[in-house]
Amino acid sequence: MKSSVITFPGSNCDRDMDVALKKFGFRNKMVWHEEDELPKSDLVVLPGGFSYGDYLRCGSMASKSKIMKSVINFANSGGMVMGICNGFQILVETGLVPGALLRNKYLEFICKNVFVKINNKNNGYFKNIRNDVLELHIAHNEGNYFCTNDQLKEIEDNAQVAINYCDPEGKIEEPFNPNGSMKNIAGIFNKAKNVLGMMPHPERMIDTSLSGEDGSLFFKNLINNLK
Amino acid sequence: MIVNEKIAIDHGLKKDEYKKICELLKRIPNITELGIFSAMWNEHCSYKSSRLHLKKLPTKGKQVIQGPGENAGVVDIGDNDAIVFKIESHNHPSFIEPYQGAATGVGGIMRDVFTMGARPIANLNSIHFGSTQHKKTKNLLRGVVHGIGGYGNCMGVPTIAGQTSFDSSYNGNILVNAMTLGLVKKDKIFYSKAAGLNKPVIYVGSKTGRDGIHGASMASASFDDKIEEKKPTVQVGDPFTEKLLLEACLELMAGDSIIAIQDMGAAGLTSSSIEMASKGNLGIEINLNKVPCRESKMTPYEIMLSESQERMLIVLENGKEEQAKKIFDKWNLDFAIIGKTTKSKKIELYFDNERVADIPVNTLVENSPMYDRKWKKAKLPKKNKINKDEINNLKIIEVLKKILANPNICSKEWIWQQYDHTVMGDTIQKPGGDSGVVRVHGTNKAVAASVDSSAVYCWAHPLTGGKQVVCESFRNLISVGAKPVAITNCLNFGSPENEENMGEFVECVQGIGEASSYLKFPVVSGNVSFYNQTKNQGIKPTPSIGGVGLLNDYTKMITMDFKEVDNIVFVIGKTEGHIDQSLFARVVLNEKNGPPPEINLFNEKNNGETLLKLMDNNLIKSAHDISLGGIITAVSKMCIKGNKGINLKKPKYLINEIEYFFSEDQGRYIIEINKKDQKKVLNILNKNAVHYDELGTINENVLFLNEKTKVTIDELKGFNTKWLKEYMSN
DSSP states (O other): OOEEEEEEEEESSSSHHHHHHHHOOEEEEEEETOOOOOOOEEEEEOOOOOOGGGGGTTTTTGGGHHHHHHHHHHHHHOOEEEEETHHHHHHHTTTTTEEEEETTTSSOOEEEEEEEEEOOOOSTTEEEEEEEEEEEEESOOOEEEOOHHHHHHHHHHHTTTEEEEEOOTTTOOOGGGGSOOOGGEEEOTTSSOEEEEEEEEEEEEEBTTTTBHHHHHHHHHHHHOOO | OOOHHHHHHHHTHHHHHHHHHHHHTOOOOOOOHHHHHHHHHHHHHHHHHHHHHHTOOOOTTTTTEEETTSSSSEEOTTTTTTEEEEEOOOHHHHHHOOOHHHHHHHHHHHHHHHHOOEEEEEEEEEEEEEOTTTTTHHHHHHHHHHHHHHHHHHTOOOOOEEEEEEOOOGGGEEEEEEEEEEEEGGOOOOOOOOSSSSSSSEEEOOOOOTTTHHHHHHHHSSOOGGGGGGGSSOOOOOOHHHHHHHHHHHHHTTOOOEEEEEEEOOHHHHHHHHHHHHTTTEEEEGGGGSSSSSSOOOOOOHHHHOOSSSSSEEEOTTTOEEEEHHHHHTOOOEEEEEEEEEEEEEEEETTTTTTEEOOOOOHTTSSSSSOOOOOOOOOOOOOOOOOHHHTSSSOHHHHHHHHHHHHSSOOOOOHTTSOOOOSOOEEEEEETTSSEEEEEETSSOEEEEEHHHHHHHHHHHHHHHHHHHHHHHHHHHTTOOOOEEEEEEEEOOOOTTHHHHHHHHHHHHHHHHHHHHHHHHHHHEEEEEEOOOTEEOOOOOOEEEEEEEEESSSSGGGOOOOOOOOOOEEEOOOOOOOOOTSSSHTSSSSSSOOOOOOOOOOHHHHHHHHHHHHTTOOOOOOHHHHHTTTTHHHHHHHHHHHHHEEEEEEOSSOOOHHHHOOOOOSSSSEOOOOOOGGGHHHHHHHTTTEEEEEEEEEESSEEEEEEEEEEEEEHHHHHHHHHHHHHHHO
């Protein structure tokens, strides 16, 4: 399986994503934001970080990068595109997924483990995954998901909510919402479910010495689904 | 403007110093030259009060590749890998403008590390604030934490450990010490020594603005009532540009075009160009019209003294300019050839076709003033007579709750959750343990780091305090299973012109030297921050020690959380019941006098090395050093972290339980072992003549001494974790 990780100026989880993808069998290429064309890929990842220093609005300038035209075309033709953290913010700015990511409710950067409930397994990302709840890691300042009521209705009608913040048992309630996201939303799909944006970082949970191993479950499942 | 004595004094120079400048130049300096002298001769850059004493520190060792004198120290960790590290203060600016002050402190120290070719792999910090009742404390704490996070998070470097303390002596002068570790290949280390004639001098990074002019001079003076007016001397950070600068520099360093490289930190273009010339025994000629400026009509004086951030100066090989420029263009950074190396041994500056400065380099560096300041030796305070009846009436659990919720003991999660501590995917021990630990990417090795200071002990007796901080750093590394390798120190003191403050400095340095020499734990880098005082009120002497240790096999790393019910817990090291200067004495008895606990370097080394042996034999399940708050505080933290309880034994030889549980004798650890290993462990301890006591056995969830003295771990956890969160949300 071939994957591509896009590096924008200010990306800082690009290497971590490269390490994770390779660990689980992807042949990964790093792609500089000024390239015109994506290499042939089965998966494109927009990594975390602070593209363009989060200036203007998180993800806004990166969404206008040269390579993004090619990424948007790839997504619109059904290609798998995953945005993690800042990558999610970029996806929102391109309009590939609906909504916006506001500053965290308590106005502070949060770095910690969280639990997320998988809301929809009928897609290339979570199909066949054993668990209903994953323990993942978040590290962000602007992860507070927001959209209009009309958008929310549409998202829910189309089962576009991918994951919600929850407790270890999968209970989706306000105390387990780290950043004030609407309905505890931690990640969403586009309508066709080939584009996924999410705040948690599965690439930081890929071996027992790290914060945990549920990221490994995610990647192992992902590559099997792509085969 | 014609320079005179008054202008020189306004620049922070002393009368005698101005006279010396005129003598060295054999003329009156112009204003640009005066600015350059004032920047190079201030305390912050010249170490004029401290140099004499710093020379005595042990700086050599088997693993030391580079000691003090470069941008950072370097130690060998085997397999052609080396760790570059340093700690630095950003105290004065952080008090004036906490967000930017702290942020640029973090930015500056990371630049020091990647200037040497190393990719930063971990950040740490030691931050000290005034009393929690003081009206400024909350905002300063919030601003500093946001600043540290804002910069480090954006750079994508994990912040893995730190220290926070509160003490009214910091009411008018907070401390912000930032430390960075970087990883480099031993044969790809870059230095700041220029070499060769007519080599191009290159400016890269951000443009030069009017921010931070005289920042280093500001950091070399005490605060007074007009402190708000100093805001323009604080630099403004841009971590995004620094991230680009990091990537661009590392890309250029992968080739072979750099002769020397130096970041523009304190005193900006002035000190960077002069340091490179001085180390290379060369001259440098700069055309200031070529310096990329952010604002129009900047004068030579402003360009030379600006402390705009995210800038580097590079001496390149001839003919490599185009290739280098391409890299900086790719990263959207300024690149300008601003001058060349010369044989004149002078710094010569041109602006609008006129020579605006012409100074022999040695007058700025070798001939800079050095003072043997007067200092007062501190006496060892007399021991307090503790009223045993008073303490016998205390209830252990009530005291424990009070101590666990004390601002200097309580959980600092509110702080470190705002720092990205997991980016780079190699953090295997997060903040909140004895040391932070990161793997050496792609290997079985890991590096542990911690930062410590014990201002109260240093204040009570500087010599003992100085030794103690080094020992505590040693213990914190050993507690996670790392072999201590070397330290960096950040020496925060009051005014060197005050004999008592100077005495505190001299004796703390002596203590640090004695301990680091005995423990073979050399000092490889550091920084001195004097004038941490407002009017005549100085801070408590606060040397911060950043320790670095190595684990050859990261799977042998130890954490402090209790692991398994029925495992046995021992105290290593002897408990004598030293209560003076303990947290217990201050918080419960309200007693501030007396000597700090004694340091026995033989026991310190022997206990630590024996524990490492036990760890290497996989005999230790968890470990934690005993520091503030004594045995019971340490054991409570192990319970809280592991969600387990302990059945404590009645102490055997110290009759008084309060003394046993709350005293702060040094050289001690708590260890958890499996029952089946007990014989082996005790054999090794006996063979090495290490004192130990059995402390108890791990249970499900209660800290239990007897029916009257027990508490659930959940309750203890509440006391420990709530305080800071509640304080910051009110």
